[in-house]
Amino acid sequence: xxxxxxxxxxxxxxxxxxxxxxxRHELHLQKCLDCSNVRYPASPVCGRCGSNRYEWSKMSGRxxxxxxxxxxxxxxxxxxxxxxxxxxxxxxxxxxxVISNIVGIDNRFLFRGMRVEVVFDDxxxxxxxxxxxxxxxxxxxxx
Amino acid sequence: xxxxxKRLRELKDSIAIVGVGASRQGTFPELDHYTLGIxxxxxxxxxxxxxxxxxxxxxxxxxxxxxxxxxxxxxxxNPIYGANFDVGGLGTIPLVQQAAMVLHSGLxxxxxxxxxxxxxTEGRKFGxxxxxxxxxxxxxxxxxxxxxxxxxxxAFQARLHFETYxxxxxxxxxxxxxxxxxxxxxxxAIKKEPLTVEMxxxxxxxxxxxxxxxxxxxxxxxxxxxxxxxxRARDLNKKPVYISGIGxxxxxxxxxxxxxxxxxxxxxxxxxxxxxxxxxxxxxxDALMIYxxxxxxxxxxxxxxxxxxxxxxxxxxxxxxxxxxxxxxINTHGGHLSESYMQGWLHxxxxxxxxxxxxxxxQVKDAEVxxxxxxxxxxSTVIYRR
Numbered sequence: 426x427x428x429x430x431x432x433x434x435x436x437x438x439x440x441x442x443x444x445x446x447x448x449r450h451e452l453h454l455q456k457c458l459d460c461s462n463v464r465y466p467a468s469p470v471c472g473r474c475g476s477n478r479y480e481w482s483k484m485s486g487r488x489x490x491x492x493x494x495x496x497x498x499x500x501x502x503x504x505x506x507x508x509x510x511x512x513x514x515x516x517x518x519x520x521x522x523v524i525s526n527i528v529g530i531d532n533r534f535l536f537r538g539m540r541v542e543v544v545f546d547d548x549x550x551x552x553x554x555x556x557x558x559x560x561x562x563x564x565x566x567x568x
Numbered sequence: 569x570x571x572x573x574k575r576l577r578e579l580k581d582s583i584a585i586v587g588v589g590a591s592r593q594g595t596f597p598e599l600d601h602y603t604l605g606i607x608x609x610x611x612x613x614x615x616x617x618x619x620x621x622x623x624x625x626x627x628x629x630x631x632x633x634x635x636x637x638x639x640x641x642x643x644x645x646n647p648i649y650g651a652n653f654d655v656g657g658l659g660t661i662p663l664v665q666q667a668a669m670v671l672h673s674g675l676x677x678x679x680x681x682x683x684x685x686x687x688x689t690e691g692r693k694f695g696x697x698x699x700x701x702x703x704x705x706x707x708x709x710x711x712x713x714x715x716x717x718x719x720x721x722x723a724f725q726a727r728l729h730f731e732t733y734x735x736x737x738x739x740x741x742x743x744x745x746x747x748x749x750x751x752x753x754x755x756x757a758i759k760k761e762p763l764t765v766e767m768x769x770x771x772x773x774x775x776x777x778x779x780x781x782x783x784x785x786x787x788x789x790x791x792x793x794x795x796x797x798x799x800r801a802r803d804l805n806k807k808p809v810y811i812s813g814i815g816x817x818x819x820x821x822x823x824x825x826x827x828x829x830x831x832x833x834x835x836x837x838x839x840x841x842x843x844x845x846x847x848x849x850x851x852x853x854d855a856l857m858i859y860x861x862x863x864x865x866x867x868x869x870x871x872x873x874x875x876x877x878x879x880x881x882x883x884x885x886x887x888x889x890x891x892x893x894x895x896x897x898i899n900t901h902g903g904h905l906s907e908s909y910m911q912g913w914l915h916x917x918x919x920x921x922x923x924x925x926x927x928x929x930x931q932v933k934d935a936e937v938x939x940x941x942x943x944x945x946x947x948s949t950v951i952y953r954r
Contacts, residue, residue, distance in 0.1 A: 433712055472821065497772065500714075501697070510714055512710070524713055524826075526713050
């Protein structure tokens with residue numbers, strides 16, 4: 426039986442620039458032009474100062490794992506082959522917390538504070554999903 | 569503190585819960601959520617001695633499609649006030665709060681709050697491609713990463729707690745183990761087989777680090793509460809249970825993500841509000857009801873409401889302290905983990921029955937004041953007294 430396709434992001438006018446940048450293999454988030462706050466998820470106004478002036482700003486792509494979980498239960502038939510898979514919260518250097526998968530590592534070796542960096546997964550011709558892997562400077566043992 | 573705290577304090581002990589009711593709890597493939605809600609309503613009306621025609625406010629809630637208009641149509645009831653609040657279990661205390669304010673304003677005389685849930689029969693998984701409602705965006709914004717379910721959001725919090733404070737899953741197991749012992753004393757409870765820490769540890773992960781027994785049940789059932797003013801309450805069947813304090817503090821910041829602050833930004837504010845309004849402290853609480861969709865909620869609620877310090881809940885919940893007969897019994901009915909998953913509504917019922925001293929073998933001796941706490945984007949709490 427063919428595997429059903431995985432869910433894709435629901436792209437809206439609010440976050441189209443995020444996905445266009447991802448397609449170019451860059452991580453862009455909104456930065457307030459008045460107070461410099463970097464925000465996520467997308468919003469037409471700054472949640473800190475209220476300004477509606479912002480730019481899509483390129484992120485370093487580096488951050489640290491704040492928390493993570495491992496799915497053992499299959500909620501999506503399309504993820505059946507990935508179980509057990511991780512989902513992590515990553516605090517970016519620029520401040521915002523984002524959600525992603527950590528790739529290229531056994532789930533048993535994840536830890537809070539692990540330094541990670543963004544990689545780009547071209548899942549379809551149109552959509553590229555940012556994921557994260559262990560940062561080059563992170564000493565890796567027991568892999 | 570809220571804008572006009574003096575005015576809010578006028579609410580203290582002015583509104584009462586006068587009737588509580590529950591339907592059958594379990595798996596009922598031949599029934600639906602309206603039928604179960606109405607079964608509970610009849611139970612609650614019988615409990616307080618009011619007739620359906622006395623009800624002029626109708627609040628209806630449940631995880632499925634349930635409408636106060638449709639339920640009113642079925643009952644032949646045309647109230648002055650009807651309402652719903654589609655935020656799942658997060659709404660259970662806010663709806664009691666709203667009903668109290670509506671009664672206090674004089675708009676209505678007697679409000680029925682009716683809850684109906686057929687999640688077991690409808691096959692609801694609380695994860696995957698389901699509809700989104702306010703307060704649960706975290707469960708649906710990142711499907712493309714495989715992230716879904718309230719359980720996953722709680723698993724992130726359990727991991728944070730373990731990693732930050734060195735607490736363990738084995739310590740957390742004491743929550744479901746104690747609640748199972750309580751359920752074994754409750755005729756309404758669904759799960760009554762003994763549960764041990766070892767069984768918890770050997771049970772499968774759902775979303776790691778949470779095991780099967782850290783999760784609530786999913787079942788069918790209905791619950792109803794009848795509320796009125798303290799003045800009218802005195803003429804009814806049972807001893808009234810008064811609302812002494814209510815606290816609520818929302819956070820919408822980063823609500824599309826699982827909360828990574830263990831709700832430390834909001835729950836202490838709800839605590840300050842509720843204790844300030846009720847004029848009591850943590851030491852006055854004879855038993856706690858805590859919204860336990862997942863075991864970790866107990867720890868987070870205890871810490872954020874000042875029953876212990878941040879990071880200490882793992883130790884605090886050992887050694888019988890939270891068990892019947894202990895210093896601070898928690899979820900004496902068995903809660904969502906063992907009694908029934910009625911999204912908080914049976915926690916109100918248990919608080920009322922405990923304060924009326926109707927609980928038989930699971931009665932908290934001399935219970936005078938009981939608090940119910942719900943964590944979440946909408947942190948809420950109520951203090952009941954007899």
